Amino acid sequence: MADAAHIPDEAETRARWGAFAWTPENAEQAKKIIARYPPGRQQSAVMPLLDLAQRQVGAETQTQGWLPIPVMEYIGQQLGMAYIRVLEVASFYTMYNLAPVGRYHVQVCGTTPCMLRGSDDVLDACYKKGLKKGATTADGLFTLTEVECLGACANAPMVQINDDNYEDLTFETTTAILEALAKGESPRVGPQIDRQTSCPEGGPTTLQEMVSENHDYRSRWDAPA
Structure with missing residues (x-):
């Protein structure tokens, strides 16, 4: 894409992120994520681990975070995946940032x-x-x-x-x-207008009693013939 963000030089990226490792808190979280999947299926954890890593990078840089190559390699090693397989996932979804972003x-x-x-x-x-x-x-x-x-x-x-x-x-x-x-x-x-979630502007026009409680409408139903 012409407006894609610029990916930093790889040597610069490796100098900054080559020693990436989970924080103690995220290491525990990563274990919990991987444990959700059956033995031999740990690669299914790649998406939540990418999100976790991006958030860790964000916390370290005071930004929304991104996924440097060494970080994706680290996740691949933990899951027994080739780096290219991790990159295939990260590059498919726009929820993952392949270049630095702002706060x-x-x-x-x-x-x-x-x-x-x-x-x-x-x-x-x-x-x-x-x-x-x-x-x-x-x-x-x-x-x-x-x-x-x-x-x-x-x-x-x-x-x-x-x-x-x-x-x-x-x-x-x-x-x-x-x-x-x-x-x-x-x-x-x-x-940013006067409505609740995706209700009509000004409030719901039907089932209005449901706004404040789980209202029982059965008394309004016609009795069976």
């Missing part, structure tokens, strides 16, 4: 529902704050990526920033979210 990884959905609902305005708000696709801002705060469907089509347009979704966005609300994050604040996640 906040801004992933803008550009698939059809979001595009029709204004994802161009969301991207424009990002551009106006100095973000550029495939790049990290000079202050190290934001990396911008345009991705395919993130599964919140009813709440389009939306972005995923680190582990949180921000939905029903406009140019203004996107700008406000980015400004809040830059200040170290925690903007409200989820819909």
Whole structure:
């Protein structure tokens, strides 16, 4: 992709990450993850271990984290997998970062529902704050990526920033979210309009009693003939 992030020089990467090893806490977590799978099937743990490693790298670098080659090799050795098999998984899913990202990884959905609902305005708000696709801002705060469907089509347009979704966005609300994050604040996640999850704006129009309790509607049913 033309806007793909730049992967650092391998010699530089190996100098920094060649001695990667799990922290004591993550080593225990890795054991628990591998134990979920039958003997001989430990390679099935590759996805959660990649996520765990990316988070460890993120914690060490104060970013959202990424997967340097030595880190993927380390996971391959632990699982008895060739490095290329680990890379095949990591390069298939956009949840894994193959190059360094900022503290906040801004992933803008550009698939059809979001595009029709204004994802161009969301991207424009990002551009106006100095973000550029495939790049990290000079202050190290934001990396911008345009991705395919993130599964919140009813709440389009939306972005995923680190582990949180921000939905029903406009140019203004996107700008406000980015400004809040830059200040170290925690903007409200989820819909940015008056609705609960993907309910209609203003609240549900049917089964309204279910908002506050697991309501029993059976008394309203017609008695059997």
